[in-house]
Amino acid sequence: MRLMKAAVFFFLVPTLTPALDPLSTSVFMGGAAVVWQLLSPHSWLKCSLLECCNMKDTLNLSVIKVDLERKVFGQHLAIQIVLRALSANMYSKRPRKPLVMSFHGWTGTGKSFVSSIIAKNLYQLNIPRRRFVHHFSTVLHFPHLSHVHLYKEQLQNWIKGNVSACPRSLFIFSEMDQMPHGLIDSIMPFLGYHEEIDGVYYGKAIFLFL
Ligand SMILES: *[C@@H]1O[C@H](CO)[C@@H](O)[C@H](O)[C@H]1NC(C)=O
Numbered sequence: 001m002r003l004m005k006a007a008v009f010f011f012l013v014p015t016l017t018p019a020l021d022p023l024s025t026s027v028f029m030g031g032a033a034v035v036w037q038l039l040s041p042h043s044w045l046k047c048s049l050l051e052c053c054n055m056k057d058t059l060n061l062s063v064i065k066v067d068l069e070r071k072v073f074g075q076h077l078a079i080q081i082v083l084r085a086l087s088a089n090m091y092s093k094r095p096r097k098p099l100v101m102s103f104h105g106w107t108g109t110g111k112s113f114v115s116s117i118i119a120k121n122l123y124q125l126n127i128p129r130r131r132f133v134h135h136f137s138t139v140l141h142f143p144h145l146s147h148v149h150l151y152k153e154q155l156q157n158w159i160k161g162n163v164s165a166c167p168r169s170l171f172i173f174s175e176m177d178q179m180p181h182g183l184i185d186s187i188m189p190f191l192g193y194h195e196e197i198d199g200v201y202y203g204k205a206i207f208l209f210l
């Protein structure tokens with residue numbers, strides 16, 4: 001789409017500037033088109049050359065389904081629910097709330113397979129996906145009960161900062177059973193129905209609790 005616009009721009013302008021010779025006009029316009037592509041936040045060129053949030057929803061549900069069925073055994077119902085939730089959020093242009101999924105009662109491996117399959121499939125391969133996938137391990141990131149106030153503030157700032165940089169950010173929280181009391185409450189406002197909070201739109205974010 002962007003590329004098409006750039007091409008139209010490129011072809012129209014030389015006809016409006018007949019005084020310049022055709023070669024320098026097209027070189028100039030080509031340069032302008034490149035600059036214009038680089039300046040627009042999610043242009044095709046910028047995303048290919050520089051790191052950028054993968055705003056294209058490239059999720060291929062049939063690939064995810066095959067992946068899940070191959071690696072997660074005996075969880076047909078759970079797989080169906082996960083796929084339905086993913087597709088509802090993915091194919092909505094502007095979801096009103098982020099996708100929040102909480103997995104209970106599985107063995108550790110099954111749960112982490114699901115989240116890693118989603119993470120792997122959510123972003124384009126050529127863009128380093130770890131920038132958009134945020135894994136918080138209770139044991140590693142929030143080990144001290146006495147620091148819960150600090151953690152709350154940190155977590156809110158991280159989520160807000162990352163979602164403003166990339167609306168389609170994935171947050172994975174593991175070892176939920178050991179999560180300090182009250183920490184998840186501090187991010188509840190981000191998970192509910194809201195258009196925007198302080199100018200940040202959370203509808204495309206994904207939160208997985210393991
Ligand atoms: C999803 O992936 C499968 C297998 O790679 C491919 O055949 C299919 O066309 C893809 N679907 C979409 C919507 O890209």
Ligand SMILES: *[C@@H]1O[C@H](CO)[C@@H](O)[C@H](O)[C@H]1NC(C)=O
Binds near residue numbers: 134157159165
């Ligand atoms: C995004 O989250 C990471 C933790 O995964 C954090 O270190 C980083 O500071 C956050 N970025 C912003 C812009 O808040």
